[in-house]
Amino acid sequence: MTETDVPEDHPRYASLVTRHRIEAGVDAGITSRQGLIAQGRGEAFDYLLGERTLPSADAAERAAAARLLLADHPVISVNGNVAALVPEETVALAEAVDADLEVNLFNRTEERMKAIADHLREHGAESVKGLTGDGEIPGLDHARGIVDADGIGAADVVVVPLEDGDRAEALAAAGKTEIVIDLNPGSRSPRAAAIPIIDNVIRAVPSVTAHARDLANASPAELRSIVDSFDPEAALSAAEAAIREGEFGTDE
Amino acid sequence: MTETDVPEDHPRYASLVTRHRIEAGVDAGITSRQGLIAQGRGEAFDYLLGERTLPSADAAERAAAARLLLADHPVISVNGNVAALVPEETVALAEAVDADLEVNLFNRTEERMKAIADHLREHGAESVKGLTGDGEIPGLDHARGIVDADGIGAADVVVVPLEDGDRAEALAAAGKTEIVIDLNPGSRSPRAAAIPIIDNVIRAVPSVTAHARDLANASPAELRSIVDSFDPEAALSAAEAAIREGEFGTDE
Numbered sequence: 001m002t003e004t005d006v007p008e009d010h011p012r013y014a015s016l017v018t019r020h021r022i023e024a025g026v027d028a029g030i031t032s033r034q035g036l037i038a039q040g041r042g043e044a045f046d047y048l049l050g051e052r053t054l055p056s057a058d059a060a061e062r063a064a065a066a067r068l069l070l071a072d073h074p075v076i077s078v079n080g081n082v083a084a085l086v087p088e089e090t091v092a093l094a095e096a097v098d099a100d101l102e103v104n105l106f107n108r109t110e111e112r113m114k115a116i117a118d119h120l121r122e123h124g125a126e127s128v129k130g131l132t133g134d135g136e137i138p139g140l141d142h143a144r145g146i147v148d149a150d151g152i153g154a155a156d157v158v159v160v161p162l163e164d165g166d167r168a169e170a171l172a173a174a175g176k177t178e179i180v181i182d183l184n185p186g187s188r189s190p191r192a193a194a195i196p197i198i199d200n201v202i203r204a205v206p207s208v209t210a211h212a213r214d215l216a217n218a219s220p221a222e223l224r225s226i227v228d229s230f231d232p233e234a235a236l237s238a239a240e241a242a243i244r245e246g247e248f249g250t251d252e
Numbered sequence: 253m254t255e256t257d258v259p260e261d262h263p264r265y266a267s268l269v270t271r272h273r274i275e276a277g278v279d280a281g282i283t284s285r286q287g288l289i290a291q292g293r294g295e296a297f298d299y300l301l302g303e304r305t306l307p308s309a310d311a312a313e314r315a316a317a318a319r320l321l322l323a324d325h326p327v328i329s330v331n332g333n334v335a336a337l338v339p340e341e342t343v344a345l346a347e348a349v350d351a352d353l354e355v356n357l358f359n360r361t362e363e364r365m366k367a368i369a370d371h372l373r374e375h376g377a378e379s380v381k382g383l384t385g386d387g388e389i390p391g392l393d394h395a396r397g398i399v400d401a402d403g404i405g406a407a408d409v410v411v412v413p414l415e416d417g418d419r420a421e422a423l424a425a426a427g428k429t430e431i432v433i434d435l436n437p438g439s440r441s442p443r444a445a446a447i448p449i450i451d452n453v454i455r456a457v458p459s460v461t462a463h464a465r466d467l468a469n470a471s472p473a474e475l476r477s478i479v480d481s482f483d484p485e486a487a488l489s490a491a492e493a494a495i496r497e498g499e500f501g502t503d504e
Contacts, residue, residue, distance in 0.1 A: 019289070022289070023285055026285060033275055033278060033288055036285055036288035036289050036292065037271070037274070037288050037289070037291050037292040037295065038292055039289050039292055040288065040289040040290060040291055040292020040293040040294070040295070040296070041292040041293065041295050041296040042292070042296075043289065043292070043293050043296075044292070044293040044295075044296030044297055044436070045296055047436075047438075048300075048495075184296070186299075186499075243300075244496045244497070245496070247438075
């Protein structure tokens with residue numbers, strides 16, 4: 001089934017498109033086996049959240065946009081699932097907030113790094129960092145900590161969608177302001193973030209971009225006010241409550 | 253990492269062994285991409301359940317054992333994930349309740365059917381059904397409905413771990429008494445079952461076997477009483493409540 005074979009009014013259109021993109025990512029050497037398992041975990045949490053962007057997640061997405069617009073050197077970290085699921089959307093976000101894109105894999109192989117960088121370029125990225133690997137985040141096994149010195153290494157704000165808990169904590173400990181996108185509010189990654197976005201990347205990335213465009217002419221004081229009024233603990237609690245109170249009893 | 257490299261006292265021993273077995277299943281041509289995604293969904297629900305067998309699930313496992321011992325022709329349906337995760341345990345259950353094993357795949361290919369049958373034989377199965385495919389469950393697309401006429405086609409009781417919702421409903425409509433093992437209490441498969449077991453197959457299959465051994469000398473009246481006192485709606489509600497009330501905030 002190609003992506004366009006799925007009718008847009010199908011009740012599970014987004015879910016089917018997502019799954020198609022992940023499978024195509026495997027064919028392209030972008031998505032790993034661990035990435036497929038992680039996709040399944042995300043599907044379960046998204047199902048419990050009602051496959052929608054919570055008001056608290058939308059507020060987080062607006063705060064993320066404001067924080068990115070205030071940043072000196074924002075970088076968006078891209079792994080295999082992000083590249084497979086939202087390549088164009090991630091390139092559009094990087095453009096909207098003038099951020100670098102850096103490929104960063106939990107299981108780093110040169111082959112997958114290159115496949116992902118190529119995939120991002122095919123979807124409009126002008127430059128992609130990550131292949132130099134001349135920097136390191138302290139407190140991680142060497143292979144896990146490799147970054148580009150002039151990319152994540154020099155960033156003040158980092159967007160890490162679907163990040164491993166150890167790495168999210170090490171990035172925070174290294175003084176980076178982190179924006180984490182994750183569907184599990186109990187996971188260590190969003191708990192390490194200054195701005196945790198509990199939402200599907202498929203919905204979250206375009207939403208941050210839309211907020212960034214909306215805020216393009218806002219003053220630094222206005223942006224700072226949006227960031228300061230965001231409460232990460234409240235956002236995590238709201239997502240947890242939504243999961244606890246959500247509807248059971250439907251599936252595909 | 254081989255399975256034996258994981259120390260048994262590791263806090264996530266069961267989870268790591270599970271993941272290792274699933275990955276080995278991919279290497280052996282047993283587990284599909286969809287199987288990896290399904291594994292991830294299961295991990296998320298198991299995490300929310302606290303990675304434990306609820307008392308309500310243990311009661312379901314005992315009722316399942318009693319119902320299997322009462323059956324005239326019980327069959328255990330085996331798909332790629334079941335074969336990868338619990339091959340020996342599934343063979344042991346079939347022996348304990350004198351059931352047939354039948355390979356039954358959502359995405360049927362002769363290659364995977366054969367790989368799974370071989371894998372079960374390597375783990376002690378004397379005979380494995382499913383490759384003949386001369387029967388059909390009504391109400392499904394032809395490829396989805398294929399079964400062995402003298403296997404699931406002739407069964408009165410069918411154990412379907414990790415089954416697709418459409419197929420679970422079609423089996424129930426065909427008059428089979430179904431025992432479904434699934435981690436999502438909201439999924440259609442356990443809701444179609446006479447006995448829904450909301451538990452990880454890794455824990456559930458050995459538990460049903462242990463109950464069957466414990467009940468080996470019970471009278472038909474005793475077995476019938478255990479089955480009749482089991483309430484499937486209450487079991488589903490208990491699992492749903494456990495997910496809603498479970499602990500968030502830990503992950504690997």
